[in-house]
């Protein structure tokens with residue numbers, strides 16, 4: 001491998017199996033890393049045990065392996081990173097950058113998910129409370145490699161957001177920023193459903209003095225009727241016998257053009273073809289892509 005400073009990653013949540021949309025995101029992240037002679041890391045985002053499906057972690061890793069993916073280094077689990085999250089959270093709390101919120105779901109119902117700051121100056125202690133990060137009244141923006149310029153006003157569009165839930169579970173926004181920095185990730189390639197989480201992550205990076213990675217958000221695969229895969233109904237798991245057709249389909253969804261001669265290629269051959277021919281500029285510049293499911 002030639003020297004490269006690129007570090008990418010795939011970060012599945014084990015709340016269920018991988019579906020076609022996760023394959024598209026994994027493939028984009030993998031090909032972009034390897035085409036740049038980069039490392040590709042694997043991180044299990046197991047922050048929420050109550051929502052974890054038993055066996056999902058193993059099923060996800062097995063599916064990725066049977067589709068030919070190889071990651072570098074040891075798998076990192078967020079469930080083993082709680083000390084780091086706690087340390088950062090306490091620092092933010094002690095500096096007054098985060099505060100405890102005791103609002104009930106019912107109290108917040110009327111605000112459409114944008115927290116109105118009710119507990120900002122209440123001085124609640126951490127016990128039995130959610131911890132929220134104060135956001136500045138500022139617009140954050142970045143240039144996504146596929147989606148282009150994206151801007152969001154944190155005060156108006158997001159509000160003070162939760163970094164630790166009342167039940168003690170750490171929030172995705174905090175964990176993802178700390179782990180990407182800790183693992184030295186330079187390039188984040190993931191689904192466009194996370195585009196509007198990115199400004200919150202930029203703010204956290206700024207606050208914590210962490211480097212800002214490059215971002216590439218691939219279109220979210222939806223059903224032809226407009227429903228999201230894996231959310232509105234149970235989309236089929238990625239089975240081993242479908243590896244070749246599904247990888248071909250995922251390559252095409254990403255705007256790559258594997259010829260018909262590849263229709264009997266092995267998963268590994270398809271990935272190698274994908275690395276050699278990877279052209280991120282061909283990825284459709286849309287937030288969603290309607291794709292019929294293969295069964």
Ligand code: GLU
Pocket residue numbers: 011012013045176189190191194
């Ligand atoms: N764990 C997240 C998911 O499965 C992805 C997080 C990320 O890529 O930043 O949707």
Ligand code: ZN
Pocket residue numbers: 100101102103117118119120
């Ligand atoms: Zn509150």
